[in-house]
Each structure stands twice: as structure tokens, then as C-alpha cells.
Amino acid sequence: MSKKTETGHAKNVANFAKLVSFCTGYGADYNPSNISITLKALTILYADAQNTVNDLNTALPAYNNAIAAREIAxxxxxxxxxxxxxxxxxxxxxxxxxxxxxxxxxxxxxxxxxxxxxxxxxxxxxxxxxxxxxxxxxxxxxxxxxxxxxxxxxxxxxxxxxxxxxxxxxxxxxxxxxxxxxxxxxxxxxTEIPLSNARLKRNNLLYTSEEGLIDRALKVKAYVKSLYGASSPQYRQISGLEFKRYKI
Incomplete structure (x- = not known):
């Protein structure tokens, strides 16, 4: 997997953190009926996603070093x-x-x-x-x-x-x-095993249909848009946050 793609996954998680922060700032106004996009659910999802990013960052150097050592040998x-x-x-x-x-x-x-x-x-x-x-x-x-x-x-x-x-x-x-x-x-x-497991967990958390980070982020945007309106300052805060899907 390319370095650019890995950076893209991390960017999705970083933008999700910003999204959660903005929604937290809306206070009592942010009160969706969909349990999967409540602040509690979003906070848990972000923590899990960030943990997988950390696991990847830990496993990747060991894997790269092992691959390089094998190539040299x-x-x-x-x-x-x-x-x-x-x-x-x-x-x-x-x-x-x-x-x-x-x-x-x-x-x-x-x-x-x-x-x-x-x-x-x-x-x-x-x-x-x-x-x-x-x-x-x-x-x-x-x-x-x-x-x-x-x-x-x-x-x-x-x-x-x-x-x-x-x-x-x-x-x-x-x-x-x-x-x-x-x-x-x-x-x-x-060294490939923990890296592969971390990637699998990350990909499931980010890209699973409906319950993944990307789909939930889009639902949050839709809810805020319905709550405040498309031209509201609240929606403008989050509308520019990008969430991209990558081939995995």
C-alpha cells in the first residue's frame, strides 16, 4: 500500500476528530435520533480508529526494517x-x-x-x-x-x-x-502479521458500510445540514471536511 494512501487513511481519522469537536461545540442542539451518530458513539469510534492508526504506526517501522534487511541479505x-x-x-x-x-x-x-x-x-x-x-x-x-x-x-x-x-x-x-x-x-x-491485522481493523472501522467512519461522517454532515441549514455557519464549519474512500 502506497505511502500516499496510508496518509489518506490517517487524514480521514484526523478530519473525523475535527468533526466530533465541532459537533460537541453545538451543545444540546446536537441531538440526533440515530444512535450511531450521537456524540457518545462518535467519540468511541474516533478513539478506536485512532488506536488502529497508532498500531499501524508502531508496526510499520518494524516491518519496513525487516523487509529491507531481507532484501539486502x-x-x-x-x-x-x-x-x-x-x-x-x-x-x-x-x-x-x-x-x-x-x-x-x-x-x-x-x-x-x-x-x-x-x-x-x-x-x-x-x-x-x-x-x-x-x-x-x-x-x-x-x-x-x-x-x-x-x-x-x-x-x-x-x-x-x-x-x-x-x-x-x-x-x-x-x-x-x-x-x-x-x-x-x-x-x-x-512482522507482517501485526501490520496486516492493524490494517484490517483500520479498514473495517473506516470503510464498513453504514457503520464505518466514512458513512457515519456523511450522516453527521447531513444531520447538521438539516439542523441548521445549508447556509448556516455551523454547516460551513464541517462541509469542507473531506472523507475519502480508498481501495483496500
Missing amino acids: FKPLSKLITRVINGLKATGASPEVKDKAITIARKIQGRKTSIKPTEEKKQKMSEQGKDAKKSSSSRLSFDNRIDNFEKLINILSSIPQYNPNETELQVMSLTKLFEDLRAKNSNATA
């Missing part, structure tokens, strides 16, 4: 895997073992793991209900890259000829890197 992986495979090619390991390692390495790097199908093969796949494009697509999710990295390490561990002098290419170093990448990926996933 994964960035050198593809080049490292290329060095590992070249090192493996230089050994006396069997062609079959090398080919298997290369296939997994391509998955880690997001390269296509199969030869581009011929038109005849595409036709056959289509008749079988298979998508030729999807069948040869890259697997680039962090979970998949970690899973394939572990598979590659297991293969390298089983090859006696793979014993590079370069420390960073050795199985022990690769295993340590794998554990670090897995930990950073897990942390990024974990």
Missing part, C-alpha cells in the same frame, strides 16, 4: 550461486550431478528451468489443459529460493569433489548463509 545470492556452480563445474563430479545442481541453481536465480517448448509441444500442452508459459515460469518467492538453496547445499554436501579453497563457497559458509537468510525471511513474515 538476498541481493548477493544470485552472483554467489553462479560462483558456486562454476566451482562445481571445475570438479570431477558426474555430469548428472552437475546438471541437477544447475537446475536447482536456476530456480534460486529465477531463471527458466526448462527449454522453451516447441509450437508442437505447446499445442499438446494446451490440449491437456496446461499453460506452457506457467510451466516454464520463474520461481522467485523468498520461500522458494530458500527451499532450493537448501536443496543445493544438500547436493554439494554429497559431492566429495566439491571442496573449494574459497571460504565463501564452502558448504559450511553456504549453510551459515542459508540459516541467516531463513531467519531474515521468517522475521519479515512475522
Whole structure:
């Protein structure tokens, strides 16, 4: 979700606070029959909405930091895997073992793991209900890259000829890197949960039909307009307060 949209949600809550303040200032005049827009109901809704904004503001930095740390950690992986495979090619390991390692390495790097199908093969796949494009697509999710990295390490561990002098290419170093990448990926996933929950609660409070903050704000405007009139100073106080709906 864009920073601009996040700011827009917060602006809705801030404008709602102003709306409640103006209505409070009308004193005994503000006495709607609709229970959902009484001052008590509006005050409770504002407090809940502000709490969700605070929860988001707390969860967002931890999430952003975890995502950034994961991106930094994964960035050198593809080049490292290329060095590992070249090192493996230089050994006396069997062609079959090398080919298997290369296939997994391509998955880690997001390269296509199969030869581009011929038109005849595409036709056959289509008749079988298979998508030729999807069948040869890259697997680039962090979970998949970690899973394939572990598979590659297991293969390298089983090859006696793979014993590079370069420390960073050795199985022990690769295993340590794998554990670090897995930990950073897990942390990024974990920090996403409270952020997602806070967003869900915020969105429900703001945009639920009829009972959400936006709909109630519009009802308040309509009530004040009926109470004092469209040209009244009271209505002019609140008519300019914007409440926007955002795609969620």
C-alpha cells in the first residue's frame, strides 16, 4: 500500500476528530435520533480508529526494517550461486550431478528451468489443459529460493569433489548463509502479521458500510445540514471536511 494512501487513511481519522469537536461545540442542539451518530458513539469510534492508526504506526517501522534487511541479505545470492556452480563445474563430479545442481541453481536465480517448448509441444500442452508459459515460469518467492538453496547445499554436501579453497563457497559458509537468510525471511513474515491485522481493523472501522467512519461522517454532515441549514455557519464549519474512500 502506497505511502500516499496510508496518509489518506490517517487524514480521514484526523478530519473525523475535527468533526466530533465541532459537533460537541453545538451543545444540546446536537441531538440526533440515530444512535450511531450521537456524540457518545462518535467519540468511541474516533478513539478506536485512532488506536488502529497508532498500531499501524508502531508496526510499520518494524516491518519496513525487516523487509529491507531481507532484501539486502538476498541481493548477493544470485552472483554467489553462479560462483558456486562454476566451482562445481571445475570438479570431477558426474555430469548428472552437475546438471541437477544447475537446475536447482536456476530456480534460486529465477531463471527458466526448462527449454522453451516447441509450437508442437505447446499445442499438446494446451490440449491437456496446461499453460506452457506457467510451466516454464520463474520461481522467485523468498520461500522458494530458500527451499532450493537448501536443496543445493544438500547436493554439494554429497559431492566429495566439491571442496573449494574459497571460504565463501564452502558448504559450511553456504549453510551459515542459508540459516541467516531463513531467519531474515521468517522475521519479515512475522512482522507482517501485526501490520496486516492493524490494517484490517483500520479498514473495517473506516470503510464498513453504514457503520464505518466514512458513512457515519456523511450522516453527521447531513444531520447538521438539516439542523441548521445549508447556509448556516455551523454547516460551513464541517462541509469542507473531506472523507475519502480508498481501495483496500
